[in-house]
Amino acid sequence: MDEKFRQSLQQLHDELEQTKSVDPETRQLLEQLMKEIQATLKDSSGKLPRRNDPMGRRMAESIERLEESHPNLVMALGRVLDHLAQV
Numbered sequence: 001m002d003e004k005f006r007q008s009l010q011q012l013h014d015e016l017e018q019t020k021s022v023d024p025e026t027r028q029l030l031e032q033l034m035k036e037i038q039a040t041l042k043d044s045s046g047k048l049p050r051r052n053d054p055m056g057r058r059m060a061e062s063i064e065r066l067e068e069s070h071p072n073l074v075m076a077l078g079r080v081l082d083h084l085a086q087v
Contacts, residue, residue, distance in 0.1 A: 005083040012076040013037045019073055026065050033058055056084045 016034050036055040059077045066074050 002083070005080070008076070008079040008083055009037050009040060012073075012080050015070075015073045015076040019070055021069070022066070026062070029058060029062055029065070033062065056081065059084075 013034060016030050016037075019030060022030065033055065036058075040055070059081055063074050063077050063081075066077075
């Protein structure tokens with residue numbers, strides 16, 4: 001797995017862990033993303049998810065919901081989506 005992509009995923013995971021004030025529906029979405037990110041980080045195959053994979057779609061949806069309230073999280077999501085767009 002590309003080291004920059006791994007770093008972006010780790011930064012996103014860290015931001016997700018620090019995000020506290022969101023509605024229950026968004027919290028559920030973020031928790032699912034965290035599980036998927038953890039699985040991707042542990043995957044030793046080196047396979048990158050594609051942007052149109054469920055994780056990529058959920059990240060894009062998260063950006064729409066969090067743009068104003070959590071700009072750091074949105075920036076981290078954007079970095080990961082940029083990597084996925086290149087795959």
